[in-house]
Amino acid sequence: MGNSRRPDEVSALVDHAVQGDRRALARLISRVEDGGPDAWLALSLIYPRTGQAQIVGVTGAPGTGKSTLVGEIAKYTRHHQPDRTVGVVAVDPTSPFSGGAVLGDRIRMRDLAGDDGVFIRSMATRGSLGGLARATTDVVKVLDACGCDLILIETVGAGQSEIDIARTADTVIVVEAPGLGDEVQAIKAGILEIADILVVNKADREGVQSTINALHAMLDLGAAPRGTLHHGVLMTTAEPPLKSDSRWHPPILKTIAAEGKGIDELMEAIAQHRAYLQDHPEGQQRVKVRAAVELETILRETLLQHLIEAVGSDRLDDLIAQVAAREIDPYSAAELLARTP
């Protein structure tokens, strides 16, 4: 990945940020988000300080009220546990046409303004398709290292195949709302499988009970063992079988986030899930899976970068032209490149 051209500047930024300078924290997040050698240096410097925060992800279809719910969780935490600081990372999609984005999640979090114990950052996906930006996990690490005790991640509002959040958060909340067309949007996709807690928000609307019934039916049907989520190829060892009776069963809760209703029960469920991960082997297993996936992702980028440097752009352009002209197939071309000394 090359070396940072401004190592002193980056390490000064890290020093200030971890000492509580919010301006430095904001700028450090930008460096990490922009990627490249500065980001890698910053992340290696903060890494020893990470691993302290509780990370909660909130995902679901557009219009289910994710931003409002995230705002309420943050508000509740600050009210009942004033010693705990809260970081929020809200992800919205980048336009594939212009590369720009309108990030509007702060609109629903205005109650948090003026609280020094809350830090909110909006992120655009910048071309990433899994519901998070490529750098979201890294930005979470920065907030973690800088002392945020609870970090809330709001994914883009899609909720079908956007399941990156399961690789980043300790606890994943999947939000549904009654009356969004289909009985339950989530049935279509694999998103129920990643839920640790299911929330039916806007529970004052018509059709709540049928949404809840549908979710119950899906959960009873599925009952797929958790912990098998997204193994990287680095993790080939089989998991120890989990005792099915001790496994976590996702609760289904009702909230009206806009009125702050149901937040008590939700917070209780989040705390219970945290305790479960601490006591149950699944907690450790998840930590390992996450480390493997992360290492694999970084390794892939690093190897590709090294390879491109070793091969040279001329040779690469040449091979691309040959593939385009059907003179060589892409598999053989990749094999040739990979064998470059």
Place this chain on the structure above:
Amino acid sequence: MDNKIRVLIAKPGLDGHDRGAKVIARALRDAGMEVIYTGLRQTPEMIVEAALQEDVDAVGLSILSGAHMTLLPRVVELLKAKGLADVMVFAGGIIPDEDIAPLKAAGVAAVFGPGTNTDAVVEFIRGQFQTA
């Protein structure tokens, strides 16, 4: 390596609608910028705190209420106080011509009146942050 221009668009004061602000937000998005949109009824303190957390390059303020002579200089002042003097402030909305010179003297980089072509705003911002 990615290096996007990030712009905060906010409506300080008590204006009832934000159509103009949304038009600008979309125009900047279509020009490839990342726009943080904070919505209606923002105090200068809220705007500056959001600008700090989001590490933006510029803050665009839309005002229709007539309170621009107090609100805009206040935002500039607070930005400076928070160490964000390098964040560019521009404004739009209903601002009489005779107020433009004093606002610029107070640190507002540009004022765009009603009917301004959004391209002009895009060009102005790009001109300020030309990344080679």
